[in-house]
Amino acid sequence: MAGNKFALIHLGNEESYGLLFAADELAKHGEIKFFDAEMGTVADIVNWSPDYICFSPMTTFYEVAKSIEWHVKHHSNKKVKSIYGGHHASNCGTECGDITVVGSCSGINPAISGIYNGGSVKPDQLHTPRRAEYFRDIPRMESRYRKVMLSVTGCPWTCTYCSSGGACKELKHRDIEDIIHEARVIKNNTQEIEWVDDDVFYGDKDWLRAFYKRWTDEIGIPMYVSTTSISALKAPPDLLKQMRGVVNCIGLGVQAARPSSLELLGRKWDNMEQVKAAYDYLTSFGFRVNLQGIVGLPTIDPVEDALDTVEAIRKIGPGSVCSIYPLQIYPNTKMEKYCKDNLWTLNPACTGDTNSGLPAIDFGEQDNNRIRNICKLATMMVKYNIGQPWLYSMLDMDLSGASKNMSMVRYYECVRDRLPDKADKIFSDIVKGMNVRY
Numbered sequence: 001m002a003g004n005k006f007a008l009i010h011l012g013n014e015e016s017y018g019l020l021f022a023a024d025e026l027a028k029h030g031e032i033k034f035f036d037a038e039m040g041t042v043a044d045i046v047n048w049s050p051d052y053i054c055f056s057p058m059t060t061f062y063e064v065a066k067s068i069e070w071h072v073k074h075h076s077n078k079k080v081k082s083i084y085g086g087h088h089a090s091n092c093g094t095e096c097g098d099i100t101v102v103g104s105c106s107g108i109n110p111a112i113s114g115i116y117n118g119g120s121v122k123p124d125q126l127h128t129p130r131r132a133e134y135f136r137d138i139p140r141m142e143s144r145y146r147k148v149m150l151s152v153t154g155c156p157w158t159c160t161y162c163s164s165g166g167a168c169k170e171l172k173h174r175d176i177e178d179i180i181h182e183a184r185v186i187k188n189n190t191q192e193i194e195w196v197d198d199d200v201f202y203g204d205k206d207w208l209r210a211f212y213k214r215w216t217d218e219i220g221i222p223m224y225v226s227t228t229s230i231s232a233l234k235a236p237p238d239l240l241k242q243m244r245g246v247v248n249c250i251g252l253g254v255q256a257a258r259p260s261s262l263e264l265l266g267r268k269w270d271n272m273e274q275v276k277a278a279y280d281y282l283t284s285f286g287f288r289v290n291l292q293g294i295v296g297l298p299t300i301d302p303v304e305d306a307l308d309t310v311e312a313i314r315k316i317g318p319g320s321v322c323s324i325y326p327l328q329i330y331p332n333t334k335m336e337k338y339c340k341d342n343l344w345t346l347n348p349a350c351t352g353d354t355n356s357g358l359p360a361i362d363f364g365e366q367d368n369n370r371i372r373n374i375c376k377l378a379t380m381m382v383k384y385n386i387g388q389p390w391l392y393s394m395l396d397m398d399l400s401g402a403s404k405n406m407s408m409v410r411y412y413e414c415v416r417d418r419l420p421d422k423a424d425k426i427f428s429d430i431v432k433g434m435n436v437r438y
Contacts, residue, residue: 003030004029004030004031004110005030005031005032005033005048005050005051005052006023006026006027006029006030006031006032006033006051006052006054006110007034007035007045007048007050007052007053007054007072008022008026008033008034008035008054009034009035009037009045009053009055009065010034010035010037010038010134010141011037011038011055011057011058011061011064011065012038012058012061013038015141015144015147015148016056017129017148017149017196018085018086019034019054019055019056019085019086020129020131020134021105021125021129022054022085022105023054023129023130023133023134024127024128024129024130025105025106025108026052026054026083026105026108026110027130029110030051032130032133033048033050033133033137034133034134034136034138035048035137035138036137036138036140036141037064037068039140042068042071042072042075043075045068045072046071046072046075046076049076049078050072050076050080051078051080051081052080052081052082052083052110053068053069053073053080053081053082053083054082054083054084054085055068055069055082055083055084055085055086055096055097056085056086057084057086057088058086058087058088058352059087059088059163059328059330059331059352060328060352060353062088062092062352063351065084069082069097081097081098081099081110081113082096082097082099083097083098083099083101084097084099084100084101085101085105087163087164087330088163088330088331089101090102090103090163091163091330091332091333092331092332093331093332095115098113099112099114099115099116100114100115100116101116101118102115102116102117102118103117103118103119103120103121104118104119104120104121104122104125105118106118106122106125120153120154121153122153122172123152123153123172123174123175126150126153126174126178127178128178128181128182129182131182131185131186132185142189143189143429144430145191145192145422145426145429145430146191146192146193146194146224147186147190147192147194148194148195148196149179149193149195149196150174150195150196150197151173151174151179151195151197151211152171152173152174152197153171153172153174154172155171155198155199156171156198156199156202157198157199157228158266158334159255159265159267160264160265160266160333160334160335160338161265161266161294161327161328161329161330161333162266162330162333163330163331163332163333164198171202171203173203173204173207173211176207176210176211176214179211180214180215180218180219183215183218183219183221184218184219187219187221190221191221191222191419191422191426192221192222192223192224192248192418192419193221193222193223193224194223194224195223195224195225195226197225197226199226199227199228199231200225200226200227200231200250201227201231201232201234201235201239202227202231205236205239208239208243209238209239209242212242212245213242216245216246220246221246222246222247222248222418222419223246223247223248224248224249224250224251224290224418225243225249225250225251226250226251226252226253227250227251227252227278228252228253228270228278229252229270229274229275229277229278229279230269230270230278232250232252232278232281232282233274233277233278233281235281237285240282240285240287241285244285244287247287248287248288248418248419249287249290249417249418250282250287250288250289250290251289251290251292251323252275252278252279252282252289252290252291252292253267253292254275254291254292254293254309254312254313254316255267255270255292255293255294255309256293256294256297256305256309257272257305257308257309257311257312257313258308258309259271260299261297261299261305264297264298264299264338265294265297265335266334272316275316276315276316279291279316279317279320283317288320288321288417288418289317289320290320290321290323290414290417290418291316291317291322291323291382292322292323292325293309293310293313293322293324293325293378294309294324294325294326295309295324295325295326295359295371295374296326296327296359296360296361296363296371297327298327298338298339298344298361302359302361302363302367302371303363303367303371303374303395306324306370306374307374307388307391307392309324310322310324310374310378310381310382310388310391313378313382314381314382314385314386314388318382319382319383319384319385320382320383320417321379321382321383321413321414321417322378322379322383323379323410323414324374324375324378326350326354326356326357326358326359326360326371326372326375327360328350328352328354329346329360329361330352339361344361345361345362346360346362347359347360347361347362347363348362349368354375355407356372356403357371357372357373357374357375357376357403358372359371359372366396369396370395370396372399373394373395373396373397374391374395376399376403376406376407376410377391379410379414383413408431412427415427415430
């Protein structure tokens with residue numbers, strides 16, 4: 001195995017974080033090299049002559065990954081095996097490639113084909129993502145202003161649309177030394193860290209206090225973190241004051257306004273009064289808050305449901321940046337089962353890319369377009385506190401020609417809200433190094 005070559009395929013504009021940890025495990029079995037599927041060619045992979053081609057694709061990139069796999073195998077002069085991991089592989093329920101990794105890839109034997117079930121990922125398996133090789137092979141990712149990191153494994157919630165596998169009774173944090181070491185590697189060329197923890201305040205508060213002290217003293221890179229209303233309201237004031245030194249924005253999941261829609265999403269524990277209280281509590285400490293919602297739900301009036309959500313978000317945080325996404329149906333989720341059981345038809349035009357605004361459920365041409373327009377316009381409505389009649393008046397506009405530019409403006413607004421002093425320079429650099437999807 002030591003002489004084998006592993007080609008790790010990067011897909012998308014964001015860091016492929018899970019692939020970096022998988023690379024650390026695969027490097028025990030041979031040589032690793034990353035390839036940029038966004039900017040490179042399949043010929044680059046073939047010319048390197050790998051023995052294994054490795055993917056950790058989001059669902060939206062799964063078909064792209066399969067196409068790359070087919071072309072590499074078809075044009076290679078040797079037998080190439082494929083390895084798939086990540087949420088999609090863990091939840092699809094079938095073999096994605098020659099080797100499909102479910103959960104952790106720790107201890108994998110690439111010589112054995114089939115489904116490898118490594119169990120849930122544990123914090124001590126997340127020591128060192130292979131960023132040095134990643135940046136060597138894909139320089140545009142090193143220069144990207146925003147990097148992602150993870151501090152805790154597991155999620156406390158059971159949202160029906162999520163593919164992360166349901167609630168975890170015992171969330172465990174990574175070792176602080178591992179996190180600080182990882183951050184030092186990227187400190188000099190990173191303007192912001194996006195923490196991909198599902199809920200930053202859920203867990204050991206003493207660990208959080210110790211961690212934020214170390215981060216403030218030794219790293220200092222601004223952070224974007226996420227939370228829920230129920231956890232934000234329980235966050236101790238002293239912790240919030242401490243975090244405010246380095247956390248520049250908190251993503252707060254509103255998701256839906258109606259109680260029936262929240263229940264459909266597996267979030268019946270939430271309500272708009274609670275979200276408003278959490279928003280006011282966080283902003284009282286000086287945090288910027290990015291309010292997030294999901295539209296295109298399987299209801300009898302999906303457009304009205306979406307309008308209710310946008311209007312509720314506007315009333316909760318007028319002037320805040322918000323992000324509204326169309327519901328996506330992921331494999332083996334409770335939402336997928338609900339849609340199948342209730343005979344909802346999926347939208348063939350939707351590829352799983354939320355930036356497009358296209359709903360995963362096919363509501364018919366008119367309502368599909370209306371939901372897309374709501375996704376495109378919602379950031380403007382909330383940020384500039386524009387009343388609902390204006391949104392109603394634009395529901396049936398044909399925004400297809402402006403879709404790309406609107407996506408870019410939404411992106412810019414989010415960057416400016418988090419990093420106002422650096423937004424123009426950052427955004428200019430982003431545009432140069434990304435394959436824009438809209």
